Amino acid sequence: MQAVHFGAGNIGRGFIGALLHQSGYQTLFLDVNDTVIQELNQKREYEVTLVGTEQEIISVKNVSGLNSSSHPDEAIEAISKADLVTAAVGPNVLAHIAELIAEGLKVRMRVSKEPLNVIACENMINGSSILKKHVFEYLNEEERQAAEQSIGFPNAAVDRIVPDQRPGNILGVAVEPYYEWVVEQTSIKGERPEVKGITYVDDLNPYIERKLFTVNTGHAVPAYLGHYKKYSTINEAMGDEEIKKVLYGALSETGEVVVRQHKFDQSEHGEYIRKIIERFSNPYISDYVTRVARGPIRKLGQNDRLIRPASLYIQLTGKEPVNLATVIAGVLLYDNEQDDEARRLQDQIAEKGYEATLQSVSGLAAGDPLIAAVMKHVNVMKR
Numbered sequence: 001m002q003a004v005h006f007g008a009g010n011i012g013r014g015f016i017g018a019l020l021h022q023s024g025y026q027t028l029f030l031d032v033n034d035t036v037i038q039e040l041n042q043k044r045e046y047e048v049t050l051v052g053t054e055q056e057i058i059s060v061k062n063v064s065g066l067n068s069s070s071h072p073d074e075a076i077e078a079i080s081k082a083d084l085v086t087a088a089v090g091p092n093v094l095a096h097i098a099e100l101i102a103e104g105l106k107v108r109m110r111v112s113k114e115p116l117n118v119i120a121c122e123n124m125i126n127g128s129s130i131l132k133k134h135v136f137e138y139l140n141e142e143e144r145q146a147a148e149q150s151i152g153f154p155n156a157a158v159d160r161i162v163p164d165q166r167p168g169n170i171l172g173v174a175v176e177p178y179y180e181w182v183v184e185q186t187s188i189k190g191e192r193p194e195v196k197g198i199t200y201v202d203d204l205n206p207y208i209e210r211k212l213f214t215v216n217t218g219h220a221v222p223a224y225l226g227h228y229k230k231y232s233t234i235n236e237a238m239g240d241e242e243i244k245k246v247l248y249g250a251l252s253e254t255g256e257v258v259v260r261q262h263k264f265d266q267s268e269h270g271e272y273i274r275k276i277i278e279r280f281s282n283p284y285i286s287d288y289v290t291r292v293a294r295g296p297i298r299k300l301g302q303n304d305r306l307i308r309p310a311s312l313y314i315q316l317t318g319k320e321p322v323n324l325a326t327v328i329a330g331v332l333l334y335d336n337e338q339d340d341e342a343r344r345l346q347d348q349i350a351e352k353g354y355e356a357t358l359q360s361v362s363g364l365a366a367g368d369p370l371i372a373a374v375m376k377h378v379n380v381m382k383r
């Protein structure tokens with residue numbers, strides 16, 4: 001079986017690539033990073049090290065790479081013949097891989113009605129549906145109708161902390177042992193892809209929201225408040241009692257939302273939170289606050305890990321999400337010259353101020369109570 005995976009980065013190699021290999025797939029990684037592609041083609045294998053109290057090494061074999069930017073025709077051909085297409089490129093990059101996928105589908109649909117599933121493995125709600133929308137922009141009406149019949153874009157939630165790797169080791173990845181990959185089976189075309197480790201569910205929404213609003217909201221706390229307090233790693237930030245207090249508070253706020261919205265059992269959700277906080281504190285993983293904080297404009301999006309649960313908390317409880325508001329203030333204060341979105345955010349703030357910037361990046365209406373709640377913390381924290 002042949003899988004084509006877009007993005008030979010941390011999650012691509014450290015999570016999806018490893019499971020595909022363990023499930024018997026040959027994986028072609030499509031990426032724009034020549035160094036990684038060359039190394040993949042030279043070595044044809046790499047190691048994933050699970051780091052915890054005990055270490056385990058997984059050898060990922062039957063892999064190759066292709067620079068999809070300089071070799072689009074080969075990429076199109078590979079997509080046209082693939083048994084499964086996956087992607088972990090980052091939410092903002094989905095639009096940029098859509099044309100290649102569309103061209104691959106056109107070639108495929110000309111010669112066969114064989115079903116294919118395309119799964120976006122990103123930290124976002126409805127990632128595969130959004131990718132589908134981008135792909136369909138490159139298809140004509142007839143092709144769209146054919147694609148509706150045979151090409152599935154099941155949404156997915158992926159969870160594994162894969163920090164940035166040590167320089168010098170191009171392919172090897174150190175990852176936490178934990179993982180979760182949940183895929184919406186109702187959108188699958190043909191047989192469900194047999195990938196070890198995928199949990200199929202009918203409705204993904206509860207799982208993606210629980211994950212995004214617990215793992216990712218939670219991780220954002222030591223990331224942004226850690227950077228604010230001048231820590232460089234998540235581990236250091238997790239040792240700060242003030243940060244931990246906001247973390248517990250924020251996860252209790254999102255917990256209330258997730259449990260009420262999706263009817264998760266309260267005590268099971270408490271246990272889920274406990275495990276996640278333990279994962280953030282894994283002493284064997286060295287994760288920089290700047291990686292987890294990357295892309296602050298995206299993270300202030302209306303459906304992302306902070307604004308959506310904070311807005312829902314206000315709607316559902318009528319209370320102020322004090323802790324989530326503190327973290328959102330931390331995002332607005334996130335100043336990192338190395339991060340393009342952080343620079344753009346600070347430029348906007350310099351031009352029009354915190355309140356108007358928050359409003360414009362989050363899509364919140366003027367006068368939304370969340371804005372006032374956040375501004376209280378901005379005013380204290382910026383002193």
Ligand SMILES: NC(=O)C1=CN([C@@H]2O[C@H](COP(=O)(O)OP(=O)(O)OC[C@H]3O[C@@H](n4cnc5c(N)ncnc54)[C@H](O)[C@@H]3O)[C@@H](O)[C@H]2O)C=CC1
Nearest residue numbers: 007008009010011031032088089090091122123160161162
């Ligand atoms: N690292 C983590 O712990 C987790 C990350 N994710 C999600 O997985 C996605 C990827 O994250 P990471 O692997 O951490 O990022 P990464 O930056 O390590 O990997 C992204 C890869 O995509 C490649 N890429 C960029 N533009 C491309 C294009 N046009 N065509 C093909 N490849 C392209 C990059 O060169 C890079 O190798 C993100 O959506 C992230 O939120 C989800 C769960 C965990």
Ligand SMILES: O=P(O)(O)OC[C@H]1O[C@](O)(CO)[C@@H](O)[C@@H]1O
Nearest residue numbers: 123160161162215216219292294
């Ligand atoms: O990948 P994003 O959306 O930039 O956010 C970083 C987050 O994603 C993860 O890498 C994995 O979910 C977490 O470590 C962190 O919370």
